[in-house]
Amino acid sequence: MTGVRKVVVIGAGGHAKVVIDILKSDPTVCLAGCTTKAPGSEVSGIPILGDDSVLPRLYKEGVRHAFVAIGDNWLREKLCRQTAEAGFELVNAISPRAFIAESATLGSGIAVMAGAVIHAEAHIGDYAVINTNASVDHECRIGTACHIAPGSTLSGNVTVGTGTLLGTGTKVIDGIRIGEWSVVGAGATVVRDIPDDCTAVGVPARVIKRRR
Numbered sequence: 001m002t003g004v005r006k007v008v009v010i011g012a013g014g015h016a017k018v019v020i021d022i023l024k025s026d027p028t029v030c031l032a033g034c035t036t037k038a039p040g041s042e043v044s045g046i047p048i049l050g051d052d053s054v055l056p057r058l059y060k061e062g063v064r065h066a067f068v069a070i071g072d073n074w075l076r077e078k079l080c081r082q083t084a085e086a087g088f089e090l091v092n093a094i095s096p097r098a099f100i101a102e103s104a105t106l107g108s109g110i111a112v113m114a115g116a117v118i119h120a121e122a123h124i125g126d127y128a129v130i131n132t133n134a135s136v137d138h139e140c141r142i143g144t145a146c147h148i149a150p151g152s153t154l155s156g157n158v159t160v161g162t163g164t165l166l167g168t169g170t171k172v173i174d175g176i177r178i179g180e181w182s183v184v185g186a187g188a189t190v191v192r193d194i195p196d197d198c199t200a201v202g203v204p205a206r207v208i209k210r211r212r
């Protein structure tokens with residue numbers, strides 16, 4: 001088939017397993033294998049090729065596309081940057097069971113899981129994860145390497161800064177700004193802006209830790 005991209009998946013944990021299932025359903029993708037430091041010969045039916053030191057050889061052999069399937073936001077952002085700098089084009093893993101509005105815009109290296117909804121004029125930054133059944137409503141701006149965990153609901157015009165995790169089932173009212181590299185605990189309801197570099201939990205969400 002013309003236009004098929006050979007893709008290496010970086011990572012082999014639980015998040016990678018979900019991503020591999022999605023990429024398997026993409027007829028434009030041929031999975032070359034995955035990389036991990038962990039022992040083993042295969043994950044989700046694709047070969048483990050070794051650790052990331054195999055990437056230059058794979059590139060020489062014609063694998064020019066990659067997906068970084070690491071759950072941790074900080075590590076994923078770093079590895080995405082390094083992989084792109086090494087010449088790989090980062091593909092998106094978009095479940096065929098996700099809904100993405102035509103007017104939404106997506107960066108690269110993004111995962112959108114089954115049941116996720118991304119509405120009109122929302123923007124999803126590079127390397128972000130919009131996880132299972134998460135809903136990102138109109139004109140939201142999701143920053144680079146964010147993770148919107150399963151079942152989270154973002155009302156319209158919500159901004160989430162670089163590297164932030166919204167834990168499972170987070171609810172956010174419209175117009176809220178959540179800062180960079182923060183964590184919102186599972187089940188929180190965010191009704192006021194949340195600053196950078198903090199952890200906020202509860203209903204309504206309150207800051208319980210600051211990292212600077």
Ligand SMILES: CC(=O)SCCNC(=O)CCNC(=O)[C@H](O)C(C)(C)COP(=O)(O)OP(=O)(O)OC[C@H]1O[C@@H](n2cnc3c(N)ncnc32)[C@H](O)[C@@H]1OP(=O)(O)O
Pocket residue numbers: 131149150166167168183184185186187188199200201202208
């Ligand atoms: C497909 C997937 O698996 S995607 C993975 C998605 N992952 C998540 O959603 C994880 C989200 N993480 C959380 O909710 C975590 O509990 C965090 C990040 C909020 C807190 O973790 P830590 O920083 O380790 O804090 P710690 O566990 O010490 O808790 C601190 C306090 O906050 C409370 N707390 C922790 N999480 C929450 C929460 N979600 N809601 C309300 N209170 C909470 C604790 O009970 C504790 O209270 P105490 O001091 O009165 O005992």
